[in-house]
Amino acid sequence: MNKFTKKTNPSEDGAETGRKQTPWVAGLIFKMALIMSIIFAAFCARLHLNDKTEQLAREASEIRKQIEEKQKEIKMKEFELAQLKSRDNINAKIREHNLALRAVNPSQVRHMKRFEGQVSTPSLYGGDTRVADTSANAMKTSAGGI
């Protein structure tokens, strides 16, 4: 022992003092540790959620790109369909395959009107001919055909 150290009897003041000090420090440390752990867990959970969100956003972005691709392809197909339906194309096909097509004769077409359980078919040369409507699915069409 020298003047810088002083041995005291730990069994006298220090031990008792230490014992008196230890309960509240330990408690404080434990509480702080608990709080820090909870905060840390919250951070981790949030980071995990963010990571998941990011992953889903990436997948959504990929799917969005695929949808855009598909929409572009649909647009191309619609355009192709419009080209195929054009008169120049249809006429060319008729000539190519030598199809014997002709316009429909109006006498082949009848328009039907429903009159409360009866069906009226216009006569070719004016007037109506009414017959009982035996069909439950008789169509009601407007004159003109357009």
Place this chain on the structure above:
Amino acid sequence: MTLFRSMAIRMALVYILLICGFCYVSSVLYAVQIKRHDELFGKAQNTYTTRIETHGTRGEIFDFGGSLLVGNIPTMDIIGDPANIYILNKKDKDRTETECRMIADFFEKECENVKSDEIFRRLSRRSFTTKDKDGNEIEQDCHYAVIATGVDYQTAKRLKERVKELSFHGISFTGSYRRKYPKDTMLANILGLANFSADKFIPVQGIERSLNDAMTATSGSMVFERARNGRHVTFANSRNEPTLDGYDIFLTIREPLQAIVEEELDLMCERVKPHAAWAILVDPETGDVLAAAQRPTFNPNDRNTMTQESSTNRLSELALEPGSIMKPFVISYALDKGFVTPGTMVDCEQGVWKYAGRLLHDTHNVGKVPVTEVIKQSSNIGTAKVSVMMGAKNLDAALRSFGFGQKTGIQLKPETSGIFRPLEKWDSLSVSRFCIGQGIAVSPLQLARAYCMIANGGYKVDLRIVDRIERGDDVRVMPVVREKKSIFANPTTKKMITDMMIGVTEAGGTCTEAAIEGFHVAGKTGTAQKVINGAYSNRYYASFVGFVPAEKPKFVLLVTCDDPTVGSRYGGSASGPTFKAIAERALKYMYVQPQMSREEWLAERSAAQKALHERKVREDALVQARREARDRQLKEQQAKQTSKKNGTTVASRPSSGSKSSTVRR
């Protein structure tokens, strides 16, 4: 000093140091987080916030049934980054020039309208000189060089794969759209076209231009925070201003009817080889333009076919003197107001009549005929006499009531309102000329609209070419604008004028070529001299306009040839057959039942032929009798003169007839 005391001092020093440190950190925190918060937050935002402009797509154009007429086709632009062009993993400058050449050659082979030398020149330009804000010249890297634009989407996808395989670096593909017209020349003059420049569509003419505001998409933006790798940070703040696509336009045009009109117009052009031609098919009840075709025309997908002649929209922009097709308007007004009846006799002066010091001619000599025959035989003199009887004020009222001098309300720009002088500027000749379609200029649309008014019983109706516009669930239908009151005060006027016009396509009329089996066709021919360099020429507008079935019309059809050069120049011969062909096919398409059987139709026509023959016989007999009477009179006069010379007198016989040229009410 005891140990405890020295420890205490040390601890106090540590505490003081910690407190000082804590204070220092707090002050720095305060300075950064509180005092400079706005400045630093702004800097951080600028660094890590990205704003992307988003663009909607331009509206497309469809026919009434939803068939695509004008669409947006996805394409890709190929862009090079000259500062970063390299192949494989080497970035050596000398090698880069070789690689630029390889890339340029590759794209010349794969893309249309791309020249290797030009691409090489663009890719070789790695930097450019510019001035900073102080005016000093600085050199900056060039990161943008256009290689090809508007490349077909499928082709661009394939090229993208190839570029990846070949390890070309510094080449990027950006999506874009181009305007495409899948029907080529169909309806081209009406649809117009739009150019794509600097990421914007610039409308040039037609529907593309007149409905540009509705079709233009609104831009939006996405503002978001990004990570260091540029990725969008989802959980951070973001703001999204949505884009709105442009409205899709649905026209009143029916594609099948349009195809019919275009085909028959082509056949007419082959037959009579006119300078130009047009046809328009309109629903008289609603004013819907069901079809409208013109020649010459152009292909909007191929700008080489666009010339001034081929791209003009003659239907709305051209004002022409219509000729005889104006006559029914004057006669119908005269009938309605009671100036004449169908049986009122009009002396057509055998084809030559002097009025206000100028001669007026008919194409063939017509004598005294009822008003019905004036229309049927298209007598200029007969119409002029009726008009003179009505007076200038009534004629002006008549023509204006049919919409001449006004626009038709159609959604096409530009549209001419024609040339129709106000009443105070008329001269003495105007009353006899305007009624026969001279001295007044009208557009084909105005003529079509006026005939719709005759066909629907006198109700003024605005023409429509746009039926509705749609954007998702937002559908807006263009209203049918139709007057509630007819211009015909007399309910029988429509029947009277229609019966007269039916006579045009019957025996003795000016256009039997337009007759359609099983139907009554009401029509009028017109052969109008073209005004060239301020004077009437020997070139003509040959027109036929009509509606069928006459009693309850499904459509009004106007067909006009501008200067037919082969065959007859008359409206009935040049345009009549085309009218018949279009009308027949249109009636079949619309499933319109014939009004009568073939036998009944033939019987009607032969009865009309017989009546015509009998009338001709009577007229010939009358002419013969007059000629004989005139000869007799002449002989008597000669005998008188001879006897005077010889000194004897001869009793004179009263003359058997006298000429008179009065119009009786």
